[in-house]
Amino acid sequence: MTVAPRIRTQVQVMFFDTDCGGVVSNIAYLRFIEIARTLLAEELGLALTEMAENQRYPVVVRTEIDYRRAAKLGDQLVIEGRLERVERVRFWCAFQITRLKDNTLIAQCRQMLALIEMPEGKLLRLPEHWEKYRGDDSAELQRESQAPTSDKKYTQ
Numbered sequence: 001m002t003v004a005p006r007i008r009t010q011v012q013v014m015f016f017d018t019d020c021g022g023v024v025s026n027i028a029y030l031r032f033i034e035i036a037r038t039l040l041a042e043e044l045g046l047a048l049t050e051m052a053e054n055q056r057y058p059v060v061v062r063t064e065i066d067y068r069r070a071a072k073l074g075d076q077l078v079i080e081g082r083l084e085r086v087e088r089v090r091f092w093c094a095f096q097i098t099r100l101k102d103n104t105l106i107a108q109c110r111q112m113l114a115l116i117e118m119p120e121g122k123l124l125r126l127p128e129h130w131e132k133y134r135g136d137d138s139a140e141l142q143r144e145s146q147a148p149t150s151d152k153k154y155t156q
Helices: 026-043 048-054 128-133 137-144
Strands: 006-012 056-067 076-086 090-099 105-117 122-124
Touching: 006 026, 026 048, 026 056, 026 076, 026 090, 026 105, 048 056, 076 128
Parallel strands: none
Antiparallel strands: 006 076, 056 105, 076 090, 090 105, 105 122
16 A cells, blocks of 8 residues: 655744734644645645636545644744545545644644535545555554655745
């Protein structure tokens, strides 16, 4: 089985990401994760321009996030994402946010997604070429923890 794609990107915490105390607000973490998820989608063959042209989009069905430590104004954060699980019509992605300077775990997130076709909102089967990412989840998770990560640049 093929090892599922992984991405790694960085963001800097800006004023608009924080509250009056300079601590990152909860909603900003989801924006950071959306950046990583978009880069991961490109690794999976779902380029932004193609999605807009064919009106087929991945949509978030569920988000689970655990906040471990606070990030603050000016922090450089690393967001790592990977395809965790693939089924017939839904898939899961996992994300981890760490602070670059001390490698502190800031947050972990898991999202369930599906592909839909607009404007009808029709649920679609996942692309055939994703079949190579299906398999035994326990063995897959162990292999993926050792898989190389694609560094993707995101410019704010």
